[in-house]
Amino acid sequence: xxxxxxxxxxxxxxxxxxxxxxxxxxxxxxxxxxxxxxxxxxxxxxxxxxxxxxxxxxxxxxxxxxxxxxxxxxxxxxxxxxxxxxxxxxxxxxxxxxxxxxxxxxxxxxxxxxxxxxxxxxxxxxxxxxxxxxxxxxxxxxxxxxxxxxxxxxxxxxxxxxxxxxxxxxxxxxxxxxxxxxxxxxxxxxxxxxxxxxxxxxxxxxxxxxxxxxxxxxxxxxxxxxxxxxxxxxxxxxxxxxxxxxxxxxxxxxxxxxxxxxxxxxxxxxxxxxxxxxxxxxxxxxxxxxxxxxxxxxxxxxxxxxxxxxxxxxxxxxxxxxxxxxxxxxxxxxxxxxxxxxxxxxxxxxxxxxxxxxxxxxxxx
Numbered sequence: 001x002x003x004x005x006x007x008x009x010x011x012x013x014x015x016x017x018x019x020x021x022x023x024x025x026x027x028x029x030x031x032x033x034x035x036x037x038x039x040x041x042x043x044x045x046x047x048x049x050x051x052x053x054x055x056x057x058x059x060x061x062x063x064x065x066x067x068x069x070x071x072x073x074x075x076x077x078x079x080x081x082x083x084x085x086x087x088x089x090x091x092x093x094x095x096x097x098x099x100x101x102x103x104x105x106x107x108x109x110x111x112x113x114x115x116x117x118x119x120x121x122x123x124x125x126x127x128x129x130x131x132x133x134x135x136x137x138x139x140x141x142x143x144x145x146x147x148x149x150x151x152x153x154x155x156x157x158x159x160x161x162x163x164x165x166x167x168x169x170x171x172x173x174x175x176x177x178x179x180x181x182x183x184x185x186x187x188x189x190x191x192x193x194x195x196x197x198x199x200x201x202x203x204x205x206x207x208x209x210x211x212x213x214x215x216x217x218x219x220x221x222x223x224x225x226x227x228x229x230x231x232x233x234x235x236x237x238x239x240x241x242x243x244x245x246x247x248x249x250x251x252x253x254x255x256x257x258x259x260x261x262x263x264x265x266x267x268x269x270x271x272x273x274x275x276x277x278x279x280x281x282x283x284x285x286x287x288x289x290x291x292x293x294x295x296x297x298x299x300x301x302x303x304x305x306x307x308x309x310x311x312x313x314x315x316x317x318x319x320x321x322x323x324x325x326x327x328x329x330x331x332x333x334x335x336x337x338x339x340x341x342x343x344x345x346x347x348x349x350x351x352x353x354x355x356x357x358x359x360x361x362x363x364x365x
Contacts, residue, residue: 045306062146066123074302102187114157167191197274251312262301265294
Protein backbone atom coordinates (compact mmCIF):
# COMPACT_ATOMS: atom_id res chain seq x y z
CA UNK A 1 0.00 0.00 0.00
CA UNK A 2 1.03 3.60 -0.43
CA UNK A 3 1.78 4.02 3.27
CA UNK A 4 4.73 1.68 2.91
CA UNK A 5 6.39 4.24 0.72
CA UNK A 6 6.18 6.72 3.54
CA UNK A 7 7.68 4.11 5.86
CA UNK A 8 10.74 3.70 3.65
CA UNK A 9 11.07 7.44 3.26
CA UNK A 10 11.12 7.90 7.02
CA UNK A 11 13.82 5.29 7.48
CA UNK A 12 16.26 7.50 5.56
CA UNK A 13 15.31 10.81 7.15
CA UNK A 14 17.64 10.45 10.10
CA UNK A 15 17.74 14.21 10.58
CA UNK A 16 14.03 14.13 11.48
CA UNK A 17 14.61 11.46 14.10
CA UNK A 18 12.48 8.82 12.36
CA UNK A 19 12.99 5.22 13.31
CA UNK A 20 10.97 2.69 11.36
CA UNK A 21 10.89 -0.97 10.49
CA UNK A 22 12.74 -3.18 8.03
CA UNK A 23 12.36 -3.22 4.27
CA UNK A 24 10.85 -6.71 4.31
CA UNK A 25 8.21 -8.32 6.50
CA UNK A 26 9.07 -11.04 9.01
CA UNK A 27 5.44 -12.21 8.71
CA UNK A 28 5.74 -12.94 5.00
CA UNK A 29 4.86 -16.66 5.07
CA UNK A 30 1.73 -16.54 7.31
CA UNK A 31 0.52 -13.34 5.65
CA UNK A 32 1.04 -14.83 2.20
CA UNK A 33 -1.12 -17.83 3.14
CA UNK A 34 -3.85 -15.55 4.49
CA UNK A 35 -3.72 -13.38 1.37
CA UNK A 36 -4.00 -16.42 -0.90
CA UNK A 37 -7.20 -17.47 0.88
CA UNK A 38 -8.55 -13.92 0.75
CA UNK A 39 -7.65 -13.70 -2.94
CA UNK A 40 -9.46 -16.92 -3.90
CA UNK A 41 -12.61 -16.20 -1.87
CA UNK A 42 -12.74 -12.53 -2.89
CA UNK A 43 -12.14 -13.01 -6.61
CA UNK A 44 -14.61 -15.89 -6.96
CA UNK A 45 -17.24 -14.17 -4.82
CA UNK A 46 -17.05 -10.78 -6.50
CA UNK A 47 -16.93 -12.26 -10.00
CA UNK A 48 -20.07 -14.22 -9.15
CA UNK A 49 -21.77 -11.08 -7.82
CA UNK A 50 -20.97 -9.19 -11.03
CA UNK A 51 -22.16 -12.15 -13.12
CA UNK A 52 -25.45 -12.37 -11.25
CA UNK A 53 -26.23 -8.67 -11.62
CA UNK A 54 -25.34 -8.68 -15.32
CA UNK A 55 -27.17 -11.87 -16.29
CA UNK A 56 -30.27 -11.88 -14.06
CA UNK A 57 -32.75 -9.23 -15.13
CA UNK A 58 -34.40 -9.28 -11.70
CA UNK A 59 -31.07 -8.27 -10.12
CA UNK A 60 -30.74 -5.08 -12.17
CA UNK A 61 -32.05 -2.72 -9.49
CA UNK A 62 -30.65 0.68 -8.44
CA UNK A 63 -29.36 -0.77 -5.16
CA UNK A 64 -27.58 -3.61 -6.92
CA UNK A 65 -25.86 -1.20 -9.30
CA UNK A 66 -24.09 0.29 -6.28
CA UNK A 67 -23.22 -3.21 -5.07
CA UNK A 68 -21.87 -3.91 -8.56
CA UNK A 69 -19.62 -0.87 -8.20
CA UNK A 70 -18.36 -2.19 -4.86
CA UNK A 71 -17.64 -5.58 -6.44
CA UNK A 72 -15.64 -3.93 -9.25
CA UNK A 73 -13.60 -1.99 -6.68
CA UNK A 74 -12.90 -5.19 -4.76
CA UNK A 75 -11.82 -7.03 -7.91
CA UNK A 76 -9.40 -4.25 -8.81
CA UNK A 77 -7.94 -4.33 -5.33
CA UNK A 78 -7.56 -8.11 -5.29
CA UNK A 79 -6.33 -8.62 -8.86
CA UNK A 80 -3.97 -5.65 -9.10
CA UNK A 81 -3.23 -4.48 -5.57
CA UNK A 82 -2.91 -7.70 -3.57
CA UNK A 83 -0.18 -9.37 -5.71
CA UNK A 84 1.91 -6.20 -5.51
CA UNK A 85 1.39 -6.09 -1.74
CA UNK A 86 2.65 -9.67 -1.39
CA UNK A 87 5.66 -8.92 -3.58
CA UNK A 88 6.58 -5.86 -1.50
CA UNK A 89 6.40 -7.95 1.68
CA UNK A 90 8.93 -10.31 0.13
CA UNK A 91 11.19 -7.66 -1.44
CA UNK A 92 10.30 -4.02 -0.85
CA UNK A 93 13.11 -2.64 -3.01
CA UNK A 94 13.93 -2.08 -5.74
CA UNK A 95 10.56 -1.09 -7.17
CA UNK A 96 10.52 -2.89 -10.52
CA UNK A 97 7.65 -0.99 -12.21
CA UNK A 98 9.51 2.35 -12.25
CA UNK A 99 7.69 5.70 -12.52
CA UNK A 100 4.59 4.61 -14.53
CA UNK A 101 4.03 1.68 -12.18
CA UNK A 102 4.42 3.91 -9.12
CA UNK A 103 1.82 6.35 -10.43
CA UNK A 104 -0.53 3.53 -11.40
CA UNK A 105 -0.21 1.90 -7.98
CA UNK A 106 -0.99 5.14 -6.17
CA UNK A 107 -3.87 6.06 -8.48
CA UNK A 108 -5.39 2.58 -8.18
CA UNK A 109 -5.30 2.61 -4.40
CA UNK A 110 -6.82 6.08 -4.05
CA UNK A 111 -9.44 5.47 -6.78
CA UNK A 112 -10.85 2.27 -5.32
CA UNK A 113 -10.80 3.68 -1.78
CA UNK A 114 -12.77 6.77 -2.83
CA UNK A 115 -15.18 4.88 -5.11
CA UNK A 116 -15.87 2.21 -2.48
CA UNK A 117 -16.76 4.57 0.33
CA UNK A 118 -18.81 6.83 -1.95
CA UNK A 119 -20.69 3.82 -3.38
CA UNK A 120 -21.63 2.49 0.04
CA UNK A 121 -22.66 6.00 1.07
CA UNK A 122 -24.86 6.33 -2.02
CA UNK A 123 -26.61 3.00 -1.46
CA UNK A 124 -27.22 3.93 2.18
CA UNK A 125 -28.79 7.24 1.17
CA UNK A 126 -30.96 5.43 -1.40
CA UNK A 127 -32.15 2.96 1.25
CA UNK A 128 -32.86 5.80 3.68
CA UNK A 129 -35.04 7.57 1.12
CA UNK A 130 -36.73 4.29 0.24
CA UNK A 131 -37.76 3.62 3.86
CA UNK A 132 -38.75 7.13 4.91
CA UNK A 133 -40.25 8.27 1.59
CA UNK A 134 -41.22 5.02 -0.20
CA UNK A 135 -43.56 6.40 -2.86
CA UNK A 136 -41.35 9.35 -3.81
CA UNK A 137 -38.24 7.15 -3.84
CA UNK A 138 -39.95 4.56 -6.04
CA UNK A 139 -40.54 7.20 -8.68
CA UNK A 140 -37.10 8.79 -8.57
CA UNK A 141 -34.86 5.82 -7.77
CA UNK A 142 -34.22 4.36 -11.22
CA UNK A 143 -31.38 2.38 -12.76
CA UNK A 144 -30.57 5.29 -15.04
CA UNK A 145 -30.23 7.61 -12.04
CA UNK A 146 -28.02 5.06 -10.28
CA UNK A 147 -25.74 4.78 -13.31
CA UNK A 148 -25.45 8.59 -13.48
CA UNK A 149 -24.53 8.81 -9.80
CA UNK A 150 -21.95 6.05 -10.20
CA UNK A 151 -20.48 7.87 -13.19
CA UNK A 152 -20.01 10.96 -11.02
CA UNK A 153 -18.53 8.85 -8.21
CA UNK A 154 -15.96 7.18 -10.44
CA UNK A 155 -15.15 10.41 -12.25
CA UNK A 156 -14.52 12.24 -8.99
CA UNK A 157 -12.47 9.32 -7.65
CA UNK A 158 -10.26 9.25 -10.75
CA UNK A 159 -9.66 13.02 -10.65
CA UNK A 160 -8.81 12.88 -6.96
CA UNK A 161 -6.46 9.94 -7.47
CA UNK A 162 -4.58 11.76 -10.24
CA UNK A 163 -4.08 14.73 -7.96
CA UNK A 164 -2.80 12.44 -5.19
CA UNK A 165 -0.09 10.99 -7.44
CA UNK A 166 1.68 14.35 -7.49
CA UNK A 167 3.26 13.72 -4.10
CA UNK A 168 4.58 10.25 -5.11
CA UNK A 169 7.46 9.13 -7.29
CA UNK A 170 10.58 6.97 -7.49
CA UNK A 171 13.16 7.79 -4.83
CA UNK A 172 16.72 6.45 -4.57
CA UNK A 173 18.09 7.26 -1.09
CA UNK A 174 21.74 7.86 -0.41
CA UNK A 175 24.08 7.58 2.57
CA UNK A 176 25.60 10.69 4.18
CA UNK A 177 28.63 10.55 1.85
CA UNK A 178 26.21 11.28 -1.05
CA UNK A 179 26.71 7.77 -2.45
CA UNK A 180 23.55 6.25 -3.95
CA UNK A 181 22.45 3.00 -2.37
CA UNK A 182 22.29 0.36 -5.16
CA UNK A 183 19.01 -1.51 -5.59
CA UNK A 184 17.13 0.84 -3.27
CA UNK A 185 14.73 2.59 -5.67
CA UNK A 186 11.26 2.69 -4.11
CA UNK A 187 7.85 4.16 -4.85
CA UNK A 188 7.46 6.68 -2.07
CA UNK A 189 6.66 10.27 -1.13
CA UNK A 190 8.92 12.75 -2.91
CA UNK A 191 7.28 15.92 -1.60
CA UNK A 192 7.87 17.44 1.85
CA UNK A 193 6.51 15.41 4.76
CA UNK A 194 4.00 18.04 5.85
CA UNK A 195 2.24 17.84 2.47
CA UNK A 196 1.78 14.11 2.92
CA UNK A 197 0.51 14.60 6.48
CA UNK A 198 -2.09 17.13 5.36
CA UNK A 199 -3.14 14.86 2.50
CA UNK A 200 -3.64 11.87 4.83
CA UNK A 201 -5.61 13.84 7.39
CA UNK A 202 -7.89 15.42 4.78
CA UNK A 203 -8.59 12.13 2.97
CA UNK A 204 -9.27 10.27 6.22
CA UNK A 205 -11.83 12.88 7.18
CA UNK A 206 -13.49 13.16 3.75
CA UNK A 207 -13.51 9.46 2.87
CA UNK A 208 -13.95 7.77 6.23
CA UNK A 209 -14.92 9.90 9.22
CA UNK A 210 -17.53 12.03 7.43
CA UNK A 211 -19.17 9.19 5.39
CA UNK A 212 -19.24 6.77 8.34
CA UNK A 213 -20.83 9.42 10.56
CA UNK A 214 -23.45 10.21 7.93
CA UNK A 215 -24.25 6.54 7.31
CA UNK A 216 -24.50 5.86 11.05
CA UNK A 217 -27.06 8.63 11.45
CA UNK A 218 -29.03 7.38 8.44
CA UNK A 219 -29.17 3.80 9.74
CA UNK A 220 -30.22 5.05 13.18
CA UNK A 221 -33.12 6.96 11.62
CA UNK A 222 -34.04 3.95 9.46
CA UNK A 223 -34.01 1.72 12.52
CA UNK A 224 -36.37 4.05 14.35
CA UNK A 225 -38.76 4.09 11.41
CA UNK A 226 -38.76 0.30 11.00
CA UNK A 227 -39.23 -0.16 14.75
CA UNK A 228 -42.19 2.23 14.63
CA UNK A 229 -43.74 0.39 11.69
CA UNK A 230 -43.32 -2.91 13.51
CA UNK A 231 -45.73 -1.87 16.24
CA UNK A 232 -48.29 -0.32 13.93
CA UNK A 233 -51.42 -2.29 13.20
CA UNK A 234 -51.22 -3.38 9.57
CA UNK A 235 -53.07 -5.71 7.26
CA UNK A 236 -51.44 -8.68 5.53
CA UNK A 237 -50.46 -6.68 2.45
CA UNK A 238 -48.56 -4.14 4.52
CA UNK A 239 -46.81 -6.93 6.42
CA UNK A 240 -45.68 -8.53 3.20
CA UNK A 241 -44.25 -5.24 2.00
CA UNK A 242 -42.36 -4.46 5.19
CA UNK A 243 -40.77 -7.88 5.65
CA UNK A 244 -38.34 -7.70 2.68
CA UNK A 245 -37.66 -4.07 3.56
CA UNK A 246 -36.34 -5.13 6.97
CA UNK A 247 -34.25 -7.88 5.37
CA UNK A 248 -32.64 -5.41 2.95
CA UNK A 249 -32.03 -3.01 5.84
CA UNK A 250 -30.35 -5.80 7.83
CA UNK A 251 -28.10 -6.83 4.94
CA UNK A 252 -26.97 -3.27 4.20
CA UNK A 253 -26.43 -2.57 7.89
CA UNK A 254 -24.19 -5.64 8.25
CA UNK A 255 -22.37 -4.60 5.07
CA UNK A 256 -21.79 -1.14 6.54
CA UNK A 257 -20.49 -2.59 9.82
CA UNK A 258 -18.08 -4.90 7.99
CA UNK A 259 -16.88 -2.00 5.83
CA UNK A 260 -16.39 0.33 8.82
CA UNK A 261 -14.55 -2.28 10.90
CA UNK A 262 -12.26 -3.46 8.10
CA UNK A 263 -11.31 0.04 6.99
CA UNK A 264 -10.73 1.50 10.45
CA UNK A 265 -7.21 0.00 10.90
CA UNK A 266 -5.86 1.42 7.62
CA UNK A 267 -6.96 4.95 8.49
CA UNK A 268 -5.67 4.61 12.06
CA UNK A 269 -2.38 3.39 10.60
CA UNK A 270 -2.04 6.35 8.23
CA UNK A 271 -3.12 8.93 10.81
CA UNK A 272 -0.74 7.41 13.36
CA UNK A 273 2.19 8.10 11.06
CA UNK A 274 1.02 11.59 10.13
CA UNK A 275 0.74 12.75 13.75
CA UNK A 276 3.92 11.22 15.17
CA UNK A 277 6.84 13.66 15.05
CA UNK A 278 9.50 11.99 17.22
CA UNK A 279 9.88 8.25 16.71
CA UNK A 280 11.04 5.73 19.28
CA UNK A 281 11.51 1.98 19.12
CA UNK A 282 8.19 1.34 20.83
CA UNK A 283 6.32 3.64 18.44
CA UNK A 284 8.03 1.97 15.49
CA UNK A 285 6.97 -1.46 16.78
CA UNK A 286 3.37 -0.29 17.15
CA UNK A 287 3.46 1.20 13.67
CA UNK A 288 4.78 -2.01 12.10
CA UNK A 289 2.10 -4.04 13.87
CA UNK A 290 -0.57 -1.63 12.67
CA UNK A 291 0.74 -2.00 9.14
CA UNK A 292 0.29 -5.78 9.22
CA UNK A 293 -3.18 -5.63 10.81
CA UNK A 294 -4.42 -2.84 8.54
CA UNK A 295 -3.27 -4.68 5.41
CA UNK A 296 -5.07 -7.90 6.40
CA UNK A 297 -8.32 -6.10 7.27
CA UNK A 298 -8.21 -3.92 4.16
CA UNK A 299 -7.99 -6.88 1.79
CA UNK A 300 -10.37 -8.92 3.94
CA UNK A 301 -13.05 -6.28 3.33
CA UNK A 302 -12.88 -7.13 -0.38
CA UNK A 303 -13.66 -10.80 0.31
CA UNK A 304 -16.31 -10.46 3.02
CA UNK A 305 -18.93 -8.57 1.00
CA UNK A 306 -20.01 -11.50 -1.24
CA UNK A 307 -20.33 -13.63 1.90
CA UNK A 308 -22.67 -11.05 3.42
CA UNK A 309 -24.80 -11.01 0.25
CA UNK A 310 -25.08 -14.80 0.11
CA UNK A 311 -26.04 -15.12 3.78
CA UNK A 312 -28.45 -12.21 4.22
CA UNK A 313 -30.00 -11.48 0.82
CA UNK A 314 -32.81 -13.77 -0.36
CA UNK A 315 -32.60 -12.30 -3.85
CA UNK A 316 -28.88 -13.08 -4.10
CA UNK A 317 -29.53 -16.60 -2.80
CA UNK A 318 -32.14 -17.18 -5.49
CA UNK A 319 -29.80 -15.84 -8.17
CA UNK A 320 -26.97 -18.04 -6.91
CA UNK A 321 -29.27 -21.06 -7.28
CA UNK A 322 -30.29 -20.00 -10.78
CA UNK A 323 -26.66 -19.89 -11.89
CA UNK A 324 -25.26 -22.84 -9.92
CA UNK A 325 -28.15 -25.32 -10.25
CA UNK A 326 -28.18 -25.44 -14.09
CA UNK A 327 -24.42 -25.95 -14.10
CA UNK A 328 -24.72 -28.86 -11.67
CA UNK A 329 -27.55 -30.38 -13.73
CA UNK A 330 -25.50 -30.12 -16.94
CA UNK A 331 -22.53 -31.74 -15.23
CA UNK A 332 -24.71 -34.54 -13.88
CA UNK A 333 -26.36 -35.16 -17.25
CA UNK A 334 -22.98 -35.39 -19.00
CA UNK A 335 -21.58 -37.90 -16.51
CA UNK A 336 -24.75 -39.97 -16.14
CA UNK A 337 -26.12 -39.89 -19.69
CA UNK A 338 -25.56 -43.63 -20.22
CA UNK A 339 -27.59 -45.69 -17.79
CA UNK A 340 -27.30 -49.47 -17.47
CA UNK A 341 -30.26 -51.65 -18.42
CA UNK A 342 -32.81 -52.05 -15.67
CA UNK A 343 -31.61 -48.98 -13.77
CA UNK A 344 -34.32 -47.27 -11.82
CA UNK A 345 -35.47 -43.83 -12.96
CA UNK A 346 -36.39 -41.45 -10.19
CA UNK A 347 -39.20 -38.94 -10.58
CA UNK A 348 -39.40 -36.14 -8.04
CA UNK A 349 -42.92 -34.82 -7.51
CA UNK A 350 -44.24 -32.05 -5.30
CA UNK A 351 -45.45 -34.37 -2.54
CA UNK A 352 -43.53 -37.63 -2.68
CA UNK A 353 -40.85 -39.61 -4.49
CA UNK A 354 -42.08 -42.14 -7.03
CA UNK A 355 -39.75 -44.88 -8.34
CA UNK A 356 -40.39 -46.16 -11.85
CA UNK A 357 -39.12 -49.61 -12.77
CA UNK A 358 -39.38 -51.45 -16.03
CA UNK A 359 -41.43 -54.32 -14.63
CA UNK A 360 -43.72 -53.20 -11.85
CA UNK A 361 -44.60 -49.61 -12.81
CA UNK A 362 -45.12 -46.81 -10.25
CA UNK A 363 -44.50 -47.68 -6.61
CA UNK A 364 -44.67 -45.52 -3.53
CA UNK A 365 -41.47 -45.78 -1.47
